[in-house]
Amino acid sequence: MGAGAGQAVAGQQDAAQTVIAARGLDLTFETGDGPVHALKGVTLDIRKGDFVSFIGPSGCGKTTLLRCIAALEEPTGGSLTVNGMSPDAARRARAYGYVFQAAGLFPWRTIGRNVSLPLEIMGYGRAEIRERVARVLALVDLAGFEKKYPWQLSGGMQQRASIARALAFDADILLMDEPFGALDEIVRDHLNEQLLQLWARTDKTIGFVTHSIPEAVYLSTRIVVMSPRPGRITDVIDSPLPRERPLDIRDTPEFLEVAHRVREGLRAGHAYDD
Amino acid sequence: MRHRVLPVLAVVAALVVVWYGAAVWLNAAWAQDRAARAGVELGLVELVADTWAQDKPKLPAPHQVAEEIWRTTAGQKITSRRSLLHHSWVTLSATLLGFAFGTALGIGLAVGIVHSRVMDMSVMPWVIASQTIPILAIAPMIIVVLNAVGISGLLPKAMISMYLSFFPVVVGMVKGLRSPGLMQLDQMKTWNASPAQTFWRLRLPASVPYLFASMKVAIAASLVGAIVGELPTGAVAGLGARLLAGSYYGQTIQIWSALFMAAALAALLVALIGALQRVVLRRMGMG
Numbered sequence: 001m002g003a004g005a006g007q008a009v010a011g012q013q014d015a016a017q018t019v020i021a022a023r024g025l026d027l028t029f030e031t032g033d034g035p036v037h038a039l040k041g042v043t044l045d046i047r048k049g050d051f052v053s054f055i056g057p058s059g060c061g062k063t064t065l066l067r068c069i070a071a072l073e074e075p076t077g078g079s080l081t082v083n084g085m086s087p088d089a090a091r092r093a094r095a096y097g098y099v100f101q102a103a104g105l106f107p108w109r110t111i112g113r114n115v116s117l118p119l120e121i122m123g124y125g126r127a128e129i130r131e132r133v134a135r136v137l138a139l140v141d142l143a144g145f146e147k148k149y150p151w152q153l154s155g156g157m158q159q160r161a162s163i164a165r166a167l168a169f170d171a172d173i174l175l176m177d178e179p180f181g182a183l184d185e186i187v188r189d190h191l192n193e194q195l196l197q198l199w200a201r202t203d204k205t206i207g208f209v210t211h212s213i214p215e216a217v218y219l220s221t222r223i224v225v226m227s228p229r230p231g232r233i234t235d236v237i238d239s240p241l242p243r244e245r246p247l248d249i250r251d252t253p254e255f256l257e258v259a260h261r262v263r264e265g266l267r268a269g270h271a272y273d274d
Numbered sequence: 275m276r277h278r279v280l281p282v283l284a285v286v287a288a289l290v291v292v293w294y295g296a297a298v299w300l301n302a303a304w305a306q307d308r309a310a311r312a313g314v315e316l317g318l319v320e321l322v323a324d325t326w327a328q329d330k331p332k333l334p335a336p337h338q339v340a341e342e343i344w345r346t347t348a349g350q351k352i353t354s355r356r357s358l359l360h361h362s363w364v365t366l367s368a369t370l371l372g373f374a375f376g377t378a379l380g381i382g383l384a385v386g387i388v389h390s391r392v393m394d395m396s397v398m399p400w401v402i403a404s405q406t407i408p409i410l411a412i413a414p415m416i417i418v419v420l421n422a423v424g425i426s427g428l429l430p431k432a433m434i435s436m437y438l439s440f441f442p443v444v445v446g447m448v449k450g451l452r453s454p455g456l457m458q459l460d461q462m463k464t465w466n467a468s469p470a471q472t473f474w475r476l477r478l479p480a481s482v483p484y485l486f487a488s489m490k491v492a493i494a495a496s497l498v499g500a501i502v503g504e505l506p507t508g509a510v511a512g513l514g515a516r517l518l519a520g521s522y523y524g525q526t527i528q529i530w531s532a533l534f535m536a537a538a539l540a541a542l543l544v545a546l547i548g549a550l551q552r553v554v555l556r557r558m559g560m561g
Contacts, residue, residue, distance in 0.1 A: 070464055072463060072464070091464065094465065098464040100461065102457060104457050104458055104461055106458075106475075107559065108558040108559055108560055109559070110559065117465075117475065118465040121462075121466075121467045121475070122465065169465075
C-alpha cells in the first residue's frame with residue numbers, strides 16, 4: 001500500500017507540473033474540397049511556468065492548436081487536458097487569458113473599462129475591480145491611461161491594454177495568438193522585452209503563436225516548430241538561453257544556434273511537403 | 275462658412291426661378307381663358323402677373339405658398355382649426371407615438387431574430403412581405419378594424435406609422451446586433467460570458483450607430499404613415515386632412531403649404547435624431 005501511495009503522489013506531482021497535455025491530437029475540418037487536416041497526431045506537454053512558442057508557416061495549425069487549448073475549437077481525435085481538465089471545463093473555470101492578434105478593445109469603453117470587462121462578467125466587486133485594473137495597467141506600463149478611449153492610443157498601447165485585460169483575472173495560463181504581428185519591429189522589440197519581464201514577475205505559463213524566428217527564440221523556454229498539410233509538430237527545442245534575457249542576447253552564438261535550428265526545422269517541414 | 279452657404283443659396287435660388295417659370299407655363303392657359311371671356315387682351319407683364327396670383331392655380335407661385343403658410347401659422351391662434359400648426363401637431367403626435375411603437379417593435383424583433391434561428395427563418399420573410407403591401411391599401415383596413423373594436427383617434431394612425439417605421443429598425447438592428455466580429459465573440463467566450471452578458475456588453479452597444487441610422491429612416495417613414503393614416507379618417511384633422519380637403523376643393527395653395535409643412539417637419543425630426551445620435555455617440559466615446 002505504501003508503494004502504491006508513493007506512486008500516486010508522484011503521479012500527482014507530475015500532473016501539477018504538466019499544465020497542458022496533448023496526446024495524438026487530431027483536428028479535421030470537413031470542407032467542400034474534402035477534409036483538411038488542420039492538426040494530425042500532435043503530442044505535447046507544457047509544464048508550469050514554461051514560455052512555449054509555436055512557430056511555422058501559415059496553415060501549419062499553430063493557431064488552431066492554441067484555439068483547441070482555449071476550447072474555441074473542438075479536436076476530432078486524441079486527448080487534450082488543461083489543468084487536468086477538459087479544455088472546455090478549463091475555459092469555464094477561467095483557467096486562461098487569451099490575447100488575440102488584434103487588440104479587440106471595445107471602442108465605446110475607456111481603457112480602464114475595457115480591462116474591467118472580464119472582471120464585470122466574472123462578477124468581481126467594484127472595489128476589487130478598481131484595484132485590479134490599476135494593478136494590471138501598471139504592469140503593462142499604462143498607468144494613467146484609464147480614462148482614455150482606445151482610438152486615443154497607439155497600436156502598441158492598445159495591444160498592451162489587451163494583455164492587461166487578459167491578465168486582470170489571474171489566470172495561470174496566458175495564450176497569445178500573434179499578439180504583436182501587426183506592430184512594427186521597434187514596438188515589437190520593446191513589447192517582447194516587457195512581456196519577458198512580465199512573465200518573470202507573474203510566473204505564468206505562456207503559449208505564444210508567432211511566425212517570427214527571432215521573436216520565438218528570444219521569448220521562449222521551448223520552441224515548437226510546426227509544418228502544414230497535415231498540421232503537425234516537426235521539432236521541439238528546449239532553449240539553452242538563461243531566463244534573464246537582455247535584448248542584445250540576440251547577438252550571442254547560443255541565440256544564433258537556436259535560431260538556426262528553428263530555421264532548419266521549418267525548412268525540413270517544407271521539404272517534406274514538396 | 276460663406277463658401278458653404280453660397281452654393282446652397284444658389285441652388286435654392288435656381289429652384290425658385292424654375293418654379294416661377296413653371297407657374298407661368300402651367301397657369302398661362304387659365305389666365306388667357308379668363309382674359310378671352312372678359313374680352314381683354316393680356317400683355318406679357320399682365321399675363322405673368324396673373325399666373326402668379328390666381329386663386330386656384332395649377333401650380334401656385336412660391337410667394338403664394340409662403341403667404342399661405344404665414345397666414346395659417348403666425349396669423350391664427352394655435353388652437354384654431356385653421357391653424358396649420360394645430361394640424362401639424364395632430365400629425366406629429368401620431369408620428370411620434372407610431373415611431374416609438376415601431377422602434378420598440380423593431381428592436382424586439384431584431385433581438386429575437388439574432389438570437390433564434392427559428393425566428394430568423396420564420397419572422398424575417400413576413401417582415402419583408404409586410405413592406406410589399408402598399409400602405410394606401412392597408413391603411414383603411416387598419417382604421418376600420420381598429421374602429422370596430424372601439425379604438426379610434428390617435429392610436430390607429432400611430433399603428434400605421436408603426437407599420438412603416440418598424441421595418442428599417444428591424445433591418446438596421448439585425449445588422450447592428452450581428453456587427454461584432456468572430457474575434458469579439460470568441461473573446462467573450464474565453465471569459466465564459468453568458469448570452470445575456472454578450473448581449474448587453476457587446477451586441478447592444480455595437481448596434482447603437484446602426485440603430486440611429488435606421489431611426490432616421492424610420493421617423494421619416496413614420497411621418498408618411500401618419501399622413502396616410504389621416505386620409506381615410508374623413509379628413510378631420512392633421513396634415514393629411516389638409517391635403518385631402520385641399521384636393522377636394524381644388525385648393526392647390528393649401529395642398530402645397532401642407533406639403534411644405536410636412537417636409538419641414540420631416541427635416542426637423544431627422545435633424546433631431548441626428549443631434550441625439552451625436553450626443554449619444556460622443557458620450558459613448560465613439561463620436
